[in-house]
Amino acid sequence: MICPFCRHDDSRVVDSRPVEDGTQIRRRRECPECGARFSTQETTLLNIIKRSGATEPFSREKVIAGVRKACQGRPVNNDDLALLAQRVEETLRSSGQAEIEAQEVGMAILAPLRELDEIAYLRYASVYRNFTSLADFEGEIALLRAVPSHALAEKNSPALKNAAPPAQKSSVKI
Numbered sequence: 001m002i003c004p005f006c007r008h009d010d011s012r013v014v015d016s017r018p019v020e021d022g023t024q025i026r027r028r029r030e031c032p033e034c035g036a037r038f039s040t041q042e043t044t045l046l047n048i049i050k051r052s053g054a055t056e057p058f059s060r061e062k063v064i065a066g067v068r069k070a071c072q073g074r075p076v077n078n079d080d081l082a083l084l085a086q087r088v089e090e091t092l093r094s095s096g097q098a099e100i101e102a103q104e105v106g107m108a109i110l111a112p113l114r115e116l117d118e119i120a121y122l123r124y125a126s127v128y129r130n131f132t133s134l135a136d137f138e139g140e141i142a143l144l145r146a147v148p149s150h151a152l153a154e155k156n157s158p159a160l161k162n163a164a165p166p167a168q169k170s171s172v173k174i
């Protein structure tokens, strides 16, 4: 890692610790040239597999753009949308997968959107789940009435897969 102070092309890791439930690693580095210290953060690249099979990096902006239409005329502000997108990202990252189907992003939006605004949720679900009749709406509304929204959120329980670090090979030659 290049030193951001003097542009020296190497730096030494002096501390390394997991943060955010182990989904990120923060490292403290020191430049051997100028002695400056700086931090880096390592996180899994989260890619979304589109229906076409192409992949693209996860984007909170795309989540917000998708949900914003459903929220038209509803008492939902930009902060609400930013928080929703953050929760969607946290849910997806907590699955421990590096690549996620676009379909799963839609699924991860449903629970926090429902907590935010039930009308916006119904609009979004009607498009996302291809509602074709009044019966579809009636079924969804019956479900909304029957299942409290916190019960839905608990379905997305994080399942962290922490792979054991590879054993260090010691090859000391004298």
Ligand SMILES: [Zn+2]
Binding pocket: 003, 004, 005, 006, 007, 008, 031, 032, 033, 034, 035, 036
């Ligand atoms: Zn430096």
